[in-house]
Amino acid sequence: MKKFVVTAVLALCLMGVGLMGTGLSGPETAYGANSDTYKQLNLFGDVFERIRSQYVKEVKDEELIEAAINGMLASLDPHSSYLNPKNFEDMQVQTRGEYGGLGLEVTQENGVVRVVSPIDDTPAARAGIQAGDYITRLDGEQVIGLTLTEAVEKMRGEVGSDITLTIVRKGEKKPLEVTVTRDIIKIKSVRYHIEDEVGYIRITSFTEKTGEGLKEALEAIHQELGDRLQGVVLDLRNNPGGLLDQAIAVTDAFLDRGEIVSTRTRNDRSIQRYNAHKGDMLKGKSLVVLINGGSASASEIVAGALQDHQRAVVVGTQSFGKGSVQTIIPLGANGAMRLTTAYYFTPSGNSIQGEGIHPDxxxxxxRLDEAEEINTSRRSERSLRGSLENPNNGHEELLEAETRTEEDKQKEEDKIKLTSAKDDYQLNYAINLIRGMSIAKFNQ
Structure with missing residues (x-):
């Protein structure tokens, strides 16, 4: 009887997930399950009961069920996962504004944690952790065997406490031991400064206030330079993404009309298009967008739309290639699931999934002061285990907030010089390109 109840509950749960995740009607989903499906659920029930009764030590039923759900979602693609109540609450806290942690954007690759990018002005960035680093141990404990959620949970903790990361870095013969002190992570996603007569705006992530922050930055740049403004460099390098509506707002700020992005569910059953509103805040001035292999998801929406509309020149290296939409589906008191529900497409109809944005x-x-060997290999969405195929090759509703927000600070705090053209080759190139475009427009 106990086995029957477990199996029946699991069957109902799975059908419920199908209803929420696909948007299909109840009867079509329920009757779509054939006898083989129920045989497999019975198999699950058998294994579940064997573990409960015969495993060498007692394991809580909740832990077994959570592990099974985690395994089911993790087998789909690198971005689908289960959030237990605590992790779901943590995610909501991050979205609201702050948490105790290191300030890393990470993914899991080959069983270890790979750094997508350190977040500006956080303990991780100050400790010298770099994009592409592999974290193999946390306080001496191996990362292999932990889920990404478990590894992230261990990196978070009480503000002021230390954690030692064992890092494998390309070019280093031995693993590095880096001790980082946890701090309150507060991220202002938009910062700017002025390089002579060129505005420089860096967006580190797409959070709840990114669109508002961009507007304030553009207004301040216009106010300071007036008619002397030659153009703007929009830096999206190492920006891992975030909220879809904010990516749309950022793109809309530079366009007068046209499609920004579309999302399409399975078999194109539902296509949602997002269009620009009239009003280019840059008033037609030159725009260059900087991207690299750490630019993903919402960053690629912005770069792809501005490129397709020929509103900006995209400079840098090929972006990460995350072209899938993750929907957060609350599961009541049981947390939530992060499920990949759609692909997004640029205005020209191209999917970025696994391909990325190719710069113009x-x-x-x-470095400007020395020639360094260029590493032509790149880590991308396609290199992640289980990544989805590009839908164009075969024939985000909501993008998860991957980073944190914070309340606005005084405007003077915006003028933090994140980088300078004198020590940033790509930025130097972009600024010179803006100047050249400005001269060309002036001579027309």
Whole structure:
């Protein structure tokens, strides 16, 4: 009887997930399950009961069920996962504004944690952790065997406490031991400064206030330079993404009309299009967008739309290639599931999934004071285990907030010089390109 109840509950849960995740009507989903499906559920029930009764030590039923759900979602693609109540609450806290942690955007690859990018002005960035680093141990404990959620949970903790990361870095013969002190992570996603007569705006993530922050930055740049403004460099390098509506707002700020992005569910059953409103805040001035292999998801929406509309010149290196939409589906008191529900497409109808945005002008990053060997290999969405195929090759509603927000600070705090053209080859190239475009427009 106990086995029957477990199996029946699981069957109902699975059908419920299908209803929420696909938007199909109840009867079509329920009757779509054939006898083989129920045989497999019976198999699950057998295994579940064997573990409960014969495993060498007692395991809580909740832990077994959570592990099974985690395995089911993780087998789909790298971005679908289960959020237990605590992790779901943590995610909501992050979206609201702050948490105790290191300030890393990470993914899981080959069983270890790979750094997508350190977040500006956080303990991780100050400790010198770099994009592409592999974290293999946390306080001496191996990462292999942990889920990404478990590894992230261990990196978070009480503000002021230390954690030692064992890092494998390309070019280093031995693993590095880096001790990082946790701090309150507060991220202002938009910062700017002025390079002579060129505005520089860096967006580190797409959070709840990104669109508002961009507007304030553009207004301040216009106010300071007036008619002397030659153009703007929009830096999306190492920006891992975030909220879809904010990516749309950022793109809309530079366009007068046209489609920004579309999302399409399975078999194109539902296509949602998002269009620009009249009003280019840059008033037709030159725009260059900087991207690299750490630019993903919402960053690629912005770069792809501005490129397709020929509103901006995209400079840098090929972006990450995350072209899928994750929907957060609450599961009541049981947390939530993060499920990949759609692909997004640029205005020209291209999917970025696994392909990324190819820059108009490819410029590798070099230090200006020395020539360094260029590493042509790149980590991308396609290199992740279980990544989805590009839908164009075969024939985000909501993008998860991957980063944190914070309340606005005084305007003077916006003028933090994140980088300078004198020590950033790609930025130097972009600024010179803006100047050249400005001269060309003036001579027309």
């Amino acid at each position: 002008v490819e410029v590798e990053q070099l």
